[in-house]
Amino acid sequence: MPQTAHVIGAGVIGLATAFELTERGVPGARVTILDPDPASGATHHAGGMLAPAAEVQYRQEPLFPLMLESAARYPSFVDRLHSATPLPTGHRTDGTLVVAGDRADAGHLEDLTRYQHTHGMAVERITVREARRMEPSLSPAIAGAVHIPGDHQVSPRLLVAALRDALTRRGVRFVADEVTNLVRDGAGAVTEVVGERTRHDATGAQVILANGLGAGRVGGWFDETNPLRLRPVYGDILRLGVPAALDPLVSKVIRGFVEDRPVYLIPRDDGTLTLGATSREDIQPKPRLGGVYDLIRDAVALAPGVEETTLLETTVGARPGTPDDLPYLGAVAENLVVSTGYFRHGILLAALGAEAGARLALGESPDVDLRACAPVRHSHL
């Protein structure tokens, strides 16, 4: 009998995992995706940088191989998706510039570049003059620059729209319901997926728990307390309109540090710019004025033309954080795979996470070392 799968959550991870299941021969008509409001979570707000080098942070070494491997898989992921839908994904390979606002930021950038080099990442030191030749809108006052040709981008909203279209074309069923509970049999296998309004027989089916922060609220699949230690890390992010006379204001992703605060500008194919993002754990789910002010001031310091743009949107997303910044990805029962906790890197890690999640669900080797991502590793915390 062909495989059947219930995917809980229609953010980038759930959708991409469902896509990889259908790529591996699971008939679309046998895949159900449950989500009360598809693509409304962190994915909707994300910048979409595929930045295994620029996103490097000290003491996150176990993440680096996963980020590099996922970046390497992105072209194939996007190509296969483009064969399944005519919709665009906003995948761009123009590379990334990282610039420093002042001399202290330049020192920080130099240290980071050395660290990236020790981890084998392709990061090129360039002069400010070279950076301004690449991106004439950069301020002459910037104090340092590096070029990262291998850090790319997608438009997360386009990517998930393309995934939803591809899955719909393949016959995948979307159910608008919030999953509350999983029912297990005596051997621990999931037999039923229970939502607020619907119930789904899961006997003999594969269940993938991929609902971001919501995974911490789904009951029934563990013995005592939910082992996932997810927390929201909020990010304020803006969408800007670029006047025709200035378009394009920048042609590749510009990241920067201004007085040690990170900021980025992402040019989109529709002529808009994304300006992001703050990182805060103050449980304030509305845009925080101080954070928005910092973003605008810092972006103007790096590229003064930003002052001429128009403010199209200000939103906040909640990144699904974990105590060690690594995702929760692994099989926790015979027919249950957990795939969440992608924190700051879920768009980048979607290519790897989706393929590994689908392989695990189909009883195959995940083709990547996931020991550091065991979903129950924080149950003692």
Ligand SMILES: Cc1cc2nc3c(=O)[nH]c(=O)nc-3n(C[C@H](O)[C@H](O)[C@H](O)COP(=O)(O)OP(=O)(O)OC[C@H]3O[C@@H](n4cnc5c(N)ncnc54)[C@H](O)[C@@H]3O)c2cc1C
């Ligand atoms: C401001 C910001 C900028 C970011 N920039 C980047 C970036 O540049 N690059 C990058 O790689 N990552 C970035 N990220 C991180 C990235 O957005 C996340 O890691 C990723 O989107 C997580 O995807 P997900 O599918 O796991 O979760 P989500 O996108 O949150 O999706 C979860 C889905 O599950 C559904 N759901 C929740 N509970 C239930 C339930 N009980 N039953 C059914 N469905 C449920 C929700 O409705 C939602 O649709 C950024 C995040 C933010 C907030």
